[in-house]
Amino acid sequence: MGVLQVSTAITLKRLNPDLSIAIIKREEKALVPCAIPYLFHSINSIDKDVISDTPLVKLSIDIYIDEVVSADLENKVVRTSKGLELGFKTSSCYRFYT
Numbered sequence: 582m583g584v585l586q587v588s589t590a591i592t593l594k595r596l597n598p599d600l601s602i603a604i605i606k607r608e609e610k611a612l613v614p615c616a617i618p619y620l621f622h623s624i625n626s627i628d629k630d631v632i633s634d635t636p637l638v639k640l641s642i643d644i645y646i647d648e649v650v651s652a653d654l655e656n657k658v659v660r661t662s663k664g665l666e667l668g669f670k671t672s673s674c675y676r677f678y679t
């Protein structure tokens with residue numbers, strides 16, 4: 582789970598609370614890459630650089646610890662290593678506002 586994924590999910594959910602959003606992340610704990618250099622000087626703890634799930638959970642964004650292994654763009658389905666199949670939309674941005 583990257584920082585852009587998180588900010589995109591939060592922004593979309595705020596624009597349209599009815600949207601169903603899922604984030605699939607490989608790792609239980611993901612780091613904010615931008616803060617990695619600061620770990621050596623000012624932060625001193627990897628735990629302080631972990632991307633929090635809390636804002637996502639508060640907005641009812643689903644989080645799956647898994648790995649996407651394929652994306653079927655024609656049928657709009659992603660498949661994961663744990664056998665999950667999730668449909669997705671590729672609609673234009675304006676749809677998010679309606």
Ligand SMILES: Cc1cc2nc3c(=O)[nH]c(=O)nc-3n(C[C@H](O)[C@H](O)[C@H](O)COP(=O)(O)OP(=O)(O)OC[C@H]3O[C@@H](n4cnc5c(N)ncnc54)[C@H](O)[C@@H]3O)c2cc1C
Pocket residue numbers: 582583584585586587605606607608611613614615616617618647648649650
């Ligand atoms: C050392 C460093 C310092 C940086 N400093 C800055 C800065 O000061 N300012 C700035 O604007 N940017 C900075 N950046 C860049 C910034 O971190 C990235 O632009 C940003 O993290 C991109 O976010 P993202 O969500 O697109 O992807 P990422 O942060 O790359 O996250 C992608 C996530 O997706 C997961 N993933 C990948 N493939 C799969 C899969 N098949 N299934 C499931 N999960 C998968 C990965 O495990 C990862 O957690 C820095 C980057 C680094 C490395």
